[in-house]
Amino acid sequence: MTNQQEGVGKRTEQQATSGQTSGLSFEEATLRHLGYEVIDEVTAYLSGVRDRPVWQPMPDDVRETIRGQELPDHGYSFEETLALLRAVILPYPQGNGHPGFAGWINSAPAHAGVLIKPLAAAMNPNCGIGDHAGQELERRTVQWIMELCGFPLHGSAGVFVSGGSEANFTCLQAARHWAAQQDGWNVRQEGVQGTHPPFILYQSDQGHFSIRKSAEAMGLGSNAIHVVPATPSFQMDVDRLYRRIQEDRAAGLRPFCVAATAGTVETGAIDRLDELADLCHEQGLWLHVDGSYGAFGILDERVAPLYKGIDRVDSLATDQHKWLSVPIDCGCALVRNGAVLRDAFRVTQTDDHEIWMSEYTLQRTRRFRALDVWTIVRTAGRAGLARAIAGNNEMARLLARLIASEPDLELISSGPLSIVRFRYAPPALRDQPSVLDRLNKALAFEIQRRGEVFLTSTRFQEKETLRACIVNYMTGETDICSMVEEALTAGRHLLSTGEF
Ligand SMILES: *Cc1c(COP(=O)(O)O)cnc(C)c1O
Secondary structure, eight states: OHHHHHHHHHHHHHIIIIIHHHTSOOOHHHHHHHHHHHHHHHHHHHHTGGGSOSOOOOOHHHHHHHHTOOOOSSOOOHHHHHHHHHHHTTTOOOSBTBTTBOSTTOOOOOHHHHHHHHHHHHHOOOTTSSSSHHHHHHHHHHHHHHHHHTOOOTTOEEEEESSHHHHHHHHHHHHHHHHHHHTTOOHHHHTTSSSSOOEEEEEETTSOHHHHHHHHHTTSOGGGEEEEOBOTTSSBOHHHHHHHHHHHHHTTOEEEEEEEEBSOTTTOOBOOHHHHHHHHHHHTOEEEEEETTTGGGGGSTTTGGGGTTGGGOSEEEEETTSTTOOOSSOEEEEESSHHHHHHHHOOOSSSTTTTOGGGGSSOSSOOOHHHHHHHHHHHHHHHHHHHHHHHHHHHHHHHHHHHHTOTTEEEEEEOSSSEEEEEEOOGGGTTOHHHHHHHHHHHHHHHHHHSSOBOEEEEETTEEEEEEEOOOTTOOHHHHHHHHHHHHHHHHHHHHHTOO
16 A cells, blocks of 8 residues: 555656656646647648648658758757648648548548547557457447448457558458368468468459458468459459369369459449359358458448348458548458457467457557547448448549540549549540550649649559549539549640640
8 A cells, every 4th residue: 555655656756757857748737738739730720621732742842841850869849849740741731631632542531530549549558468448449349340341240350450451461361371271281380381282362353452462471472363354344253263263273273262352443343242252152262352442332322232242251351541531540350250360360379368459460569449430430320421421422423424424534434432433535636545645644643733633543454544532521512523624624734735
């Protein structure tokens, strides 16, 4: 008792000497005052997002200021740091967050998620070890994710990770562990250097490169990925997949996993999960689905039927920092047979640490990711999330219609979800593919530079194209109209100046 009291006294004394003098802590009144300053900054940033350019290039002097930051010997005041952020960081965002931003697949942060972040940092639990509310909340929130995606809860397990790439990696580790187990060996012990037949993984030509990175990181090598062509609707060709599996077996290889996609980054296509589940079941393969972009699209009733079979897959990668508007970074790996996920990562042999989330993933010390996700889902509710997602899909359909009605634009693809691909192609230039390619390659930057909207370009089916992906809950009709107008204006500008 007395010891404890002494301890408390000592701690307070230490704070006054080392904490505050080191700049690592503030007195209560200062903490509150600075906290209000930060929240004022956050409010101004979020509510003023429409008044600023979507994106602007960093002037050279700003870039130099950032690059020239000296490691300080003695700390600066927090106010001074905030002032510097105001001058050189806050005005130069990536652009996501603005309703005119439709580049890559990056959403705006849900306000509830922004506000709750300081609490996660203040508590700062290690959500990999120990017995505390953070890990309990993660397990429950992961189940909410399962429910939202139509993934079965009973017997399943899941874990929050850094994003879709790591979610794919985590699921594929489980798949590989399971496949080796089926063959009577332990890949965690033996690795893939042994004499077992080479593992083969199938992906369509519309699949994401993070699957390849996973295969490389797992030591399988990218040659272990056999690419199956897609159908004209950009879905994995199930008949060709079947034939490829037979050929590979005949050649002595060991097919172990099909990595399908629910919402490709190219066109938003959703593979035929039901047919793939039948095939994988019959062939004894693990069916993984990369739903990093599209998994939550199932909340839009209009497209929900396309997800038939999602409840029969072995694993599902999802990204909370895309369509759930969770501030970056957060993904979630879901595995149907929870014991397999744990077996693929656990370091203890007893059940003592069954509740330690580090037993289900690569990371040991993990931030409190569940708090943002749980708060956002709890604030928006399933209905709120569904409205935002269905609204994005609706805006994408509007964009596709507007593009199709503009003679100078060519609609390349518009999927079931919120990705639209198009290009600037005045009829007089349509027989000059190389000119159109150069023009469209320069177009994305020209559009970005103007600061009204933000689109990115990628090559698709041998053509340079613009891609718009609508995942911002604020994007409305006026933003969609601006995307079309800006593409036309920027295209005409490039043509008239010849600067491409
Ligand atoms: C975004 C995305 C990924 C990668 O996810 P990160 O969160 O960027 O790591 C993988 N696959 C698909 C289909 C994606 O949309």
